[in-house]
Amino acid sequence: MEDNYIDIKHLSFAYDQRRPILKDISLTIPRRKVVAVMGGSGSGKTTLLRNICGQEKPQKNCGAIRVMGRDMMNIGRNDLYELRKKIGMLFQFGGLFSDMSVFDNVAFPLREHTQLSPEVINDIVLLKLQAVGLRGSAKLYPSELSGGMARRVALARAVVMDPQLILYDEPFAGLDPISLAITARLIRELNDALNATSIIVTHDIAESFQIVDYVYLMWQGDIVAQGTPAEMENSSLPYVRQFVDAKTDGPLPFHQPALPLGEEFQIGTALPHRNF
Amino acid sequence: MAPEVNKSASNRRDFTWHGAVRRLGWPLVEALFNIGLGTRFALMVLARSGLAWRRPRLVMLHLKHIGVYTLVIILVAGLFIGFVLGLQFYTLLERYGQQDLLSVGVALTLFRELGPVAAGLLFVGCACTSITAAIGLKKASEQIAAMEVMAVDPLARELAPRLLAGMIALPLLTVYFDIVGVLGSYLITVQQIGLDEGTFWAGIKGQVGFYEDFMQGIYKSIFFGFITVMIALYEGYFCVPTAEGVARATTRTVIKGSLAVLGANFVFTAFMVH
Numbered sequence: 001m002e003d004n005y006i007d008i009k010h011l012s013f014a015y016d017q018r019r020p021i022l023k024d025i026s027l028t029i030p031r032r033k034v035v036a037v038m039g040g041s042g043s044g045k046t047t048l049l050r051n052i053c054g055q056e057k058p059q060k061n062c063g064a065i066r067v068m069g070r071d072m073m074n075i076g077r078n079d080l081y082e083l084r085k086k087i088g089m090l091f092q093f094g095g096l097f098s099d100m101s102v103f104d105n106v107a108f109p110l111r112e113h114t115q116l117s118p119e120v121i122n123d124i125v126l127l128k129l130q131a132v133g134l135r136g137s138a139k140l141y142p143s144e145l146s147g148g149m150a151r152r153v154a155l156a157r158a159v160v161m162d163p164q165l166i167l168y169d170e171p172f173a174g175l176d177p178i179s180l181a182i183t184a185r186l187i188r189e190l191n192d193a194l195n196a197t198s199i200i201v202t203h204d205i206a207e208s209f210q211i212v213d214y215v216y217l218m219w220q221g222d223i224v225a226q227g228t229p230a231e232m233e234n235s236s237l238p239y240v241r242q243f244v245d246a247k248t249d250g251p252l253p254f255h256q257p258a259l260p261l262g263e264e265f266q267i268g269t270a271l272p273h274r275n276f
Numbered sequence: 277m278a279p280e281v282n283k284s285a286s287n288r289r290d291f292t293w294h295g296a297v298r299r300l301g302w303p304l305v306e307a308l309f310n311i312g313l314g315t316r317f318a319l320m321v322l323a324r325s326g327l328a329w330r331r332p333r334l335v336m337l338h339l340k341h342i343g344v345y346t347l348v349i350i351l352v353a354g355l356f357i358g359f360v361l362g363l364q365f366y367t368l369l370e371r372y373g374q375q376d377l378l379s380v381g382v383a384l385t386l387f388r389e390l391g392p393v394a395a396g397l398l399f400v401g402c403a404c405t406s407i408t409a410a411i412g413l414k415k416a417s418e419q420i421a422a423m424e425v426m427a428v429d430p431l432a433r434e435l436a437p438r439l440l441a442g443m444i445a446l447p448l449l450t451v452y453f454d455i456v457g458v459l460g461s462y463l464i465t466v467q468q469i470g471l472d473e474g475t476f477w478a479g480i481k482g483q484v485g486f487y488e489d490f491m492q493g494i495y496k497s498i499f500f501g502f503i504t505v506m507i508a509l510y511e512g513y514f515c516v517p518t519a520e521g522v523a524r525a526t527t528r529t530v531i532k533g534s535l536a537v538l539g540a541n542f543v544f545t546a547f548m549v550h
Binding site: 053055085087092095098112113 | 413417418419422423426427428429433
């Protein structure tokens with residue numbers, strides 16, 4: 001098995017050709033590491049994750065993605081499904097099946113992909129729910145859970161198959177401080193126990209810097225900085241300093257590209273002559 | 277200060293002749309694209325329908341959802357339509373002294389045309405809308421995406437069982453509609469107006485064929501079940517994943533489904549008559 005579990009070279013991606021989401025990104029993620037992909041809203045973090053697990057496929061000649069040695073640009077449907085059996089993903093909004101109980105949600109991948117007996121599935125599911133502190137809520141439905149609880153159930157479901165690669169999309173959003181600390185610790189422990197590789201897309205600097213091995217900082221589809229948490233904390237790069245210190249002024253603009261404010265409001269133009 | 281962008285030239289209206297051709301041609305291209313996409317989608321779901329039998333519990337669950345929950349409206353509507361048919365046929369046939377043929381007229385109308393069409397239209401309004409909404413909401417809340425990432429094919433797991441359930445449910449509902457419609461006609465003409473009970477049932481027994489009349493409607497309803505559920509699945513699966521998008525998809529399901537039932541019924545009848 002090659003050392004770089006995920007290898008992305010010169011990846012560009014756009015849903016709409018006029019608005020590129022990822023711009024010539026190159027990154028590598030070694031095996032058994034926990035890597036954070038950080039950046040502001042709309043910087044392309046989730047799109048990057050979707051490209052890694054094959055939910056989105058870039059156009060040809062827009063770079064290369066290799067995941068666990070597989071070329072994701074030319075992978076067939078059956079091979080992709082085989083690969084995905086080794087991948088667990090925590091969705092930004094949980095993605096729990098609304099017509100199933102918490103127990104059935106977590107048991108779903110086991111029932112679909114294994115021939116385990118109901119008794120064994122029962123034990124595995126209860127253990128995973130115990131790990132996220134929701135064994136007592138096994139019979140509840142997603143509509144009866146809070147946002148934070150739903151995310152913890154989704155976490156249990158993401159790891160129930162003991163995947164080799166775990167993708168977390170905003171795992172800390174909406175969690176109370178206790179759940180946040182436990183979830184962060186759980187992500188690290190799971191990664192180490194399973195010898196897995198984890199990618200965390202997050203905004204939460206304090207919590208993620210404690211558990212990750214490496215950080216990529218993205219801005220508007222580009223990787224603007226990278227390094228270990230210690231390197232990022234001590235970095236003098238203006239991008240990093242602004243993000244880590246949460247400064248309002250700096251090279252990372254708060255505003256999305258737009259017309260100048262004066263032109264938008266048509267200041268200085270008399271009403272009858274406005275060009276609608 | 278926000279970064280500046282240039283005003284896009286594409287936002288301006290193009291009044292040249294090739295602009296006009298583009299505006300006229302685009303809906304045609306879009307329609308052809310949708311037909312191609314819909315056909316490919318239908319073939320993909322059909323290809324997975326055999327696999328759906330590996331999950332008989334799922335098929336039964338959807339059969340319950342889209343069949344049993346539609347049954348009440350089918351029964352009530354069938355009864356009232358039977359009442360009305362009985363009254364109208366009685367009014368018409370009384371003029372010519374041919375009331376003996378009333379039950380035959382009611383049964384043939386129900387079995388051949390009204391049963392499958394009315395049951396199909398009610399099925400679209402009741403079951404197909406719920407299918408579109410369910411699939412659309414699953415898409416909007418990332419449930420379909422989650423299934424795909426877990427290496428579970430949503431076409432096989434979610435869509436194919438619904439298609440099979442719809443193709444089983446609608447013929448059964450049509451049978452119920454036919455039976456209740458004839459009973460409604462019986463109640464209004466025999467029990468209320470006083471037509472002879474023996475003549476009523478003998479007319480149906482003697483003049484209405486099982487294969488050439490009754491089964492004609494059942495064959496139609498199997499096809500209506502396929503086409504309406506397929507439209508519902510397509511609209512749900514390809515809807516814009518927002519509340520507004522799901523609402524619009526549900527409306528499109530009713531429009532396309534109803535028109536498909538009426539149009540297909542005409543084609544079927546034309547073929548069967550000849």
